[in-house]
Amino acid sequence: xxxxxxxxxxxxxxxxxxxxxxxxxxxxxxxxxxxxxxxxxxxxxxxxxxxxxxxxxxxxxxxxxxxxxxxxxxxxxxxxxxxxxxxxxxxxxxxxxxxxxxxxxxxxxxxxxxxxxxxxxxxxxxxxxxxxxxxxxxxxxxxxxxxxxxxxxxxxxxxxxxxxxxxxxxxxxxxxxxxxxxxxxxxxxxxxxx
Amino acid sequence: xxxxxxxxxxxxxxxxxxxxxxxxxxxxxxxxxxxxxxxxxxxxxxxxxxxxxxxxxxxxxxxxxxxxxxxxxxxxxxxxxxxxxxxxxxxxxxxxxxxxxxxxxxxxxxxxxxxxxxxxxxxxxxxxxxxxxxxxxxxxxxxxxxxxxxxxxxxxxxxxxxxxxxxxxxxxxxxxxxxxxxxxxxxxxxxxxx
DNA sequence: GTATACTAACTAACTGGTTAGTTCATAATA
DNA sequence: TATTATGAACTAACCAGTTAGTTAGTATAC
Numbered sequence: 001x002x003x004x005x006x007x008x009x010x011x012x013x014x015x016x017x018x019x020x021x022x023x024x025x026x027x028x029x030x031x032x033x034x035x036x037x038x039x040x041x042x043x044x045x046x047x048x049x050x051x052x053x054x055x056x057x058x059x060x061x062x063x064x065x066x067x068x069x070x071x072x073x074x075x076x077x078x079x080x081x082x083x084x085x086x087x088x089x090x091x092x093x094x095x096x097x098x099x100x101x102x103x104x105x106x107x108x109x110x111x112x113x114x115x116x117x118x119x120x121x122x123x124x125x126x127x128x129x130x131x132x133x134x135x136x137x138x139x140x141x142x143x144x145x146x147x148x149x150x151x152x153x154x155x156x157x158x159x160x161x162x163x164x165x166x167x168x169x170x171x172x173x174x175x176x177x178x179x180x181x182x183x184x185x186x187x188x189x190x191x192x193x194x
Numbered sequence: 195x196x197x198x199x200x201x202x203x204x205x206x207x208x209x210x211x212x213x214x215x216x217x218x219x220x221x222x223x224x225x226x227x228x229x230x231x232x233x234x235x236x237x238x239x240x241x242x243x244x245x246x247x248x249x250x251x252x253x254x255x256x257x258x259x260x261x262x263x264x265x266x267x268x269x270x271x272x273x274x275x276x277x278x279x280x281x282x283x284x285x286x287x288x289x290x291x292x293x294x295x296x297x298x299x300x301x302x303x304x305x306x307x308x309x310x311x312x313x314x315x316x317x318x319x320x321x322x323x324x325x326x327x328x329x330x331x332x333x334x335x336x337x338x339x340x341x342x343x344x345x346x347x348x349x350x351x352x353x354x355x356x357x358x359x360x361x362x363x364x365x366x367x368x369x370x371x372x373x374x375x376x377x378x379x380x381x382x383x384x385x386x387x388x
Numbered sequence: 389g390t391a392t393a394c395t396a397a398c399t400a401a402c403t404g405g406t407t408a409g410t411t412c413a414t415a416a417t418a
Numbered sequence: 419t420a421t422t423a424t425g426a427a428c429t430a431a432c433c434a435g436t437t438a439g440t441t442a443g444t445a446t447a448c
Contacts, residue, residue, distance in 0.1 A: 002397050002442060023296065026219035029434060039399050044435065097351040098296060102217065102289065116356045139357035140370050146352035147345040151337050157291040158340035162310045163333035176334050183377045198423070223408060233425045238409060392447075399440070404433105411428075417421085 008046050010036040015057045020092035023099040024054050058100055061093050062111060071119050073126035076145060076185040077178035083149040084174050091153060098155045116142065133186020144184055148177050202240050204230040209251045214286035217293040218248050252294055255287050256305060265313050267320035270339060270379040271372035277343040278368050285347060292349045310336065326379045338378055342371050 014035035018027045029050055033040040047053040069082045087094050123138035136144070152159045152166055152173055160166065166173055208229035212221045223244055227234040241247040263276045281288050317332035330338070346353045346360055346367055354360065360367050 004397065007397080023217065023219060025217060026297070028432095030432095039397095040434090041400090041436080042398070045397090050434070095296065098292065098349075101349055101351045101355070102292060102296070103220070112355065120356075135373065136370055139359065140367075140374075143345050143352055143356050144342060144374060146356070147341050147350065148338060150352070151341040155292075155295055156341065157295045158337055158344070161295075161306065162314075162337050162340070165333065173334075176330055179329065180334075180338060180378055184374055201423085222406090224406090234408090235410080235425070236423080239423090244408070390448090392445105394445080395443085397440105397442075399438105401437090401439105403436075406434100407430100407432075409429085409431100411426105413426095414424085416423075418419100 004046075007036075007038050007042055011038060011043055011046060011053075012057060012060065015053050016061065016092060016096070019054050019057055019099065020095040024051065024103050027054075054100075058096055059109070059111065061090075061096065062109070065093065066111075066115055071122060073119075073122040074131040076132065076141070077181045080145050080149045080181040081174050081178050083146065084152075084177055087150050087153055088170065091155075094150060094153045094155050133184075135186060136184060141185060145181055148180055151177075198240075201230075201232050201236055205232060205237055205240060205247075206251055206254065209247050210255065210286060210290070213248055213251055213293065214289040218245065218297050221248075248294075252290055253303070253305065255290065256303070259287065260305075260309055265316060267313075267316040268325045270326065270335070271375045274339050274343045274375040275368050275372050277340065278371055281344050281347055282364065285349075288344060288347045288349050330378060335379055339375055342374055345371075 011032065014032045015027075017035065018032045022028070027050065029040060029043060032053075033043060036043075043053065047056055065086065068086060069079075072079050119142055120138040123132070123141055126132045127134045127138065132141075150156065152163070154160055205226065208226045209221075211229065212226045216222070221244070223234055223237060226247075227237060230237075237247065241250055259280070262280060263273075266273050313336055314332040317326070317335055320326045321328045321332065326335075344350065346357070348354055
């Protein structure tokens with residue numbers, strides 16, 4: 001069976017599993033080849049080297065995220081819930097991002113930077129128009145939201161290890177995260193609560 | 195110069211630098227020996243093997259943390275500020291913890307677990323006595339606090355990379371984190387906002 | 389239609405450098 | 419002299435990346 005595209009696909013899939021499990025330094029090219037049921041050399045033909053392969057895998061999946069759900073500055077709890085659900089369903093991606101943050105050699109991904117700047121601009125506008133509170137800066141808000149939404153991932157040193165009971169209670173957790181984000185973003189005009 | 199204790203100390207110091215920089219898989223024992231200006235063999239005499247050395251370094255520094263500052267359930271913003279300052283001053287420890295969370299082989303550290311359970315119990319009591327709000331569970335609160343206090347560390351994929359401008363503004367950041375924690379923990383009876 | 393030439397996809401075996409861990413002779417100390 | 423600390427050299431395994439060669443598919447020529 002000769003099929004370049006299929007082989008590339010299998011390599012990328014295996015690489016995702018390997019890198020998210022072991023990071024760049026810990027990943028083994030031989031193991032990726034074996035998992036992809038292809039020859040090791042094909043990896044070097046299609047993807048230069050190990051680091052290049054990692055970058056390709058990471059960017060591919062990040063692109064998938066950016067297309068998966070959109071940012072709604074007027075409904076930040078809803079956005080947090082979507083991030084939470086997505087990350088819970090894709091723990092491998094979270095691991096990949098964390099490995100990258102730890103192992104990165106000062107490089108930054110333009111793609112992510114742009115996406116963040118766009119969101120921050122939207123938040124600023126939402127603050128001006130009074131849709132959300134102005135107690136926190138847009139950048140602070142965005143970071144807080146992302147951090148709260150991903151706090152219960154296994155990659156977080158303070159997440160499940162603090163709160164092992166949360167393991168099964170996904171719904172309660174999402175609901176609490178949404179309320180927390182609501183508190184920070186400032187309930188534009190809820191008149192009263194409870 | 196013959197001094198076993200001093201050699202052990204130097205090895206531990208070098209190991210901390212190496213492991214926090216490269217993780218377990220990426221760390222090189224030869225590099226640690228060179229940095230500690232000791233022979234590689236000494237490492238194996240004093241600390242069994244590489245993984246054992248890592249565990250020793252991690253536990254040692256975690257103990258240091260637990261003794262460094264105490265938990266004040268009635269002043270959670272203050273606690274968050276202390277965690278923030280400590281972590282900002284010790285970014286290496288945060289990296290070490292993150293490497294561990296990624297590389298761990300399902301082991302849990304009893305020491306940490308105990309410390310967390312104690313804090314959660316204190317939070318529960320503080321809720322009963324009305325010192326803090328009851329909108330969020332103690333475990334949720336504690337995780338949120340830790341996560342917010344450490345969100346702007348370089349290890350966080352959503353921290354400085356989202357908000358590079360925060361680099362120099364430590365004071366503003368701490369103040370915002372304290373307010374955020376206050377929002378989540380405080381105001382037992384928030385009648386209205388704005 | 390079938391023989392030939394050409395190319396893309398793939399493979400097995402190898403290479404050179406690295407790395408965790410060991411051995412053993414020597415030096416310091418008591 | 420006996421014990422312990424130390425370091426240089428060593429070893430076996432590992433691993434990223436390479437090489438030289440094979441196989442399958444496809445186009446061209448007769």
